[in-house]
Amino acid sequence: MPTTNDEILKATVKRIYLDNAATTSLDPQVLEAMMPYMTTHFGNPSSIYSYGRESRLAIENARKTVAKILHANPAEIFFTSGGTESSNTAILSAVRDLGCKHIITSKIEHHATLHTVEYLLKNNEATVSYVTVLQDGQIDVAELEKSLAETKEKCLVTLLHANNEIGTLIDLNIVGNICKKYNAVFHSDTVQTIAHFNFDLRNTPVDFITGSGHKFHGPKGVGILYVNENIKIKPFVHGGSQERDMRAGTENLYGIVGFAKALEIATANFEKESAYILSLKMYMAEQLKNQINNISFNGDVFGKSLYTILSVNFPRTEKSEMLLFNLDINNICASGGSACTSGADIGSHVIAAINNNPDLVTVRFSFCKHNTTEEIDLVIEKLKGII
C-alpha cells in the first residue's frame, strides 16, 4: 500500500483510464477559460450592471460558439444542468407540449430516457413500444417505419445516437427522415457524440438532441438541449426568465463558458484526434483477438460504431468473474457498463438486450486522446494474466 504522498502520486500517475464514456478529465485550457468566471467575473447574468453584463455576454458568446459548431441557430441552444435534464425536458415536453401520445424507443437506451418513458407510461400520459434491436445494436428501421405507419396517434421517437455501452451509431438522417414522413417528433440522446461527431444540425432532421460537458473534457454540471426552431415547448424548470423563459435558475456561468471552450477545442483538431482514437480502439480490438482466446465484441465494432467505445466479451470463468476487480488492482480503469448504473449488480440492460448469454463477462473500454498504444499493450499484458 502506498503511504507517502509521493507514493500515492506515483500510483495515480500509473493509472490507465479507459472509462472515458463515464466521464473525461477536464482540459487545462478549459479550466483556464473558466477561472475568470469563478473569481473576478462572478456577476449574476440577470443583473443589469457591469458585473452582470459581462456574465451575460460570456453566456451568449458561449451559446454562439456552440451553435456555430453544431451548425444550429443560437436560439436553438439551451443550457441545462446536464444530459439527464436535457433528455427529461425533451421527452416530457414532446408528450406534454407537442401532443405525442405514443413513444417509440428501444430497450438499450440510457436510463435518462428509459426511466422518463416508464414514468410517462405509469402516469398514463403516453403508450410505449420498443423497436427491435438487432444483434449489432442497430435498430430495425423497417419495423420502426411500420410502427409509425400503423400508429394513428402522434409519436415521439427517442433513440440514442451512439449507444453509451456498445458504441453502435444509428444514422440520424435515416431515422429522422422516417420520423418526418410520419410527422413524428424525433429526440436523439447525443450525449456520447457531441464533440465526437461532425454535426450539421441545419441539414439533420432532428427535433431534440442533448449534450453534456463532462463527456468531452469539459466541466460536469452543464449540458445543452437543442430544440429545433420549428417547435415550441414550455419550460421544464419554472421560476425565472433565464434561457429565454425556457429554463429558470441562475446560470452555471463558469460551466457554460467551459462547455463552449471544450467543444471548441474538440472541434479544432477533430479529424486528427478522432482518427487517432479510432486507431487505438482498432489496435486494442486486434490485439485482444490475437492474444486472448474466445474474445467477442458487442456492437458493430468494425462498422457503424463510435470510435471511443469498445465493448468486449470474455468467456465466463472463475477468474473472469472478478475481471473488473482485477483490472482495478492493476490500476486499469474500465467499467462493466454505464456508470449511471454501475452501482447495481443487476447487470447491463443493454448487454441483456443484445446477447443474453450468461457465459460471458462484458467490459467496456472507452478511449480519449490522452490514451496511448503503450497503455493498451500494458492492458493486454495484464488481461492475459488475469484471464
Place this chain on the structure above:
Amino acid sequence: MLKLPVYLDNNATTPMDPRVLETMIPYFTEHFGNAASRNHPFGWEAEEAVDYAREQVAKLIGADPKEIIFTSGATEGDNLGIKGVYEMYAQKGNHIITANTEHKAVLDTCKHIEKLGGEVTYLSVQEDGLIDLKELEAAIKPTTILVAIMYANNEIGVIQPVKEIAAIAKKHGVLFFSDATQAVGKIPVDVIQDGIDLMTFTGHKMYGPKGIGALYVRRKNPRVKVTAQMDGGGHERGMRSGTLNVPGIVGFGKACELCRLEMAQDTERISKLRDKLETALLKLDEAYVNGNREHRLPHVSNISFKYVEGEGLLMGFNKNIALSSGSACTSASLEPSYVLKALGLGDDLAHSSLRFGLSRFTTEEQIDFTVEQISTTVLKLREMSPLWEMFKEGIDMNNIEWAHH
C-alpha cells in the same frame, strides 16, 4: 485605493471565496472521476468527496447527510420540492399555501401546479413583509398538503416566523417547505429546531459556486418523499438523477463549512456595516426602510428614496456601485417590485427603492463611498425633480389632479 465598481448586490450572487475555489481545483484536474463509477479509484475518490461535502452541507443546517439531495441550484430545488410533494401526496390532497412575496421560482412553480389542476392560496403579507399566522392557519383545509413559505425574503431580507409556521403546519398534518436560499449560511438555520420538512438553498448565494444547490428532505418525523422530476440513473436516492457535479458539490460543501465556522464573526462585522450604511442614508429626507427591521437578515437593507426614480438613481452611480432595485431574476423588467407592492407601497416608493446586500468581503471604505455616492445622487436628482419641489412647498401630492396628455 478603492477598487471600482463596489459590489453590493450579494443577494443576487456572491463572489466565490478563494478558499472554496482552492478546494474545488483538484476535482477539476486530477480527481475528475464520475462519482457513480464503482469499478475504479477515480470513481471512488469522487464519491468520497461528494460524501464529505454532503456532511458539510448537512451540518450547516442540522440535518442528516442522507437528507441532502444535490440539485443544480435553488430554482431546481424549489421545483423539485413543490412539484415533488404535489405528485407524491396527490392521494392526500391538492392544495398548497404560499405567500405573494415568494421568489419567482416558488410562485411560477405554484402557477404551473394550478394549471395541472392544483389549488394554491397566495397569502398576502403585512406592511412589514411578515405573513399573518392566523391567516395561514385559517387557510389550511383538509386538502392542504403543503405550506411553502420562504425563510428570508430576497428583496427586503425579512425573516418569516419559521418555527411558528412549522408548528401550525405540524398541528394540521401539513408539510412545510421553505426556500432558504437567502438565509442559509447567513443566519443560523436548523431544520430540527425550526421544524422544516423540505428546504432549498444554493451555493452561489453563500460564497460557493453557481450551478449547485441542495434540497433538504426530512427522513424522520415525518419521513417525507418527493416524486423525482428528473429520471435517469437513480442518483441521489432516486430523487434526482444525473451525473453529480463533483467540483461544484465539493465547493458547496466547503462554502457551507466556512459559513458555519465564520458566521458569528461575519455577522457581527457585516451587520455593523449595514447599520452604518442604513443610518447614514436615513439621514436623507423622505428615505424609508422597507420591511421589518427587527426580523431581518443582518446583511440586507432595502431603502426607498421618495421623489427619486429608482432606475435614474441606479444610472447615477452604476458605473461605481453594483446594486439593484430588486431581484436579479426580474431586473431586466421595468415593473416595480412585486414584493414591495405586496407590502402596500405605492408605485412611487416601489420605483425608488434600492436593495443593498453586503457580504463577507464588504469593507468599511466601500460603505463610506456608497453613502457618499448615493447621498449625492439622491440630492442631485431631487434638485431636478418638480415633484420634490412641490413636496418642499408643502403641496399634498395626493390631491393633485394630473392633466393627461
